[in-house]
């Protein structure tokens with residue numbers, strides 16, 4: 624089917640999922656929305672994140688997508704069931720795929736989770752991990768300073784290395800064999816995170832497993848997978864400054880992209 628896959632996040636974090644869609648499913652078309660004017664979602668109360676996610680889901684359905692991906696852990700943690708009950712297309716979140724990937728990769732069962740305050744408070748990762756295995760030892764840590772760095776396009780700066788090192792200090796002696804990057808912004812900081820954790824901790828990026836789930840749904844619902852040839856047309860929207868959004872998107876996806884700012888929700892920014 625020619626319809627796009629709709630992907631949302633609070634900002635540029637969901638691009639880590641977009642990059643994986645482009646790699647695993649290059650024939651698929653994407654319509655992306657980053658709520659950059661209202662990022663970060665992490666410190667916001669759950670009801671507000673649910674409201675924002677509903678608004679974005681409603682906006683994206685104008686493009687008649689065949690699937691909606693909540694490429695945001697914070698939104699997945701509090702809004703996945705709500706959005707599923709509101710739209711008629713399949714809705715995919717990033718937490719269960721992340722938990723699955725971690726359990727597959729872990730040998731010792733000592734798994735760390737880093738995420739936003741909202742995600743960590745929700746306990747959604749613990750729940751998803753324990754559903755797979757009750758034997759795991761899980762250590763969770765909120766890292767509220769990381770998303771603003773990525774949104775500012777500062778993820779390769781010396782400051783980023785310093786802030787990551789400081790943020791992850793509480794995990795240093797935890798003997799974790801796997802660390803779930805429980806926020807889609809964090810793969811932008813994979814190099815400093817890997818350095819801070821050391822070689823005995825592997826980083827788990829849920830994007831790869833999420834896109835495997837997307838792919839499974841598309842091929843299971845056979846009429847959904849796109850088979851026609853031709854270059855797909857991707858659309859990128861953000862609610863904030865489109866210049867910085869375009870710069871980060873083009874550099875992360877390694878291709879020039881056009882991006883427009885959507886002004887429909889600016890009055891509700893707060």
Ligand code: DGL
Nearest residue numbers: 636663664665696697807
């Ligand atoms: N990228 C999002 C996540 O995965 C949201 C980060 C934020 O806006 O605080 O949680």
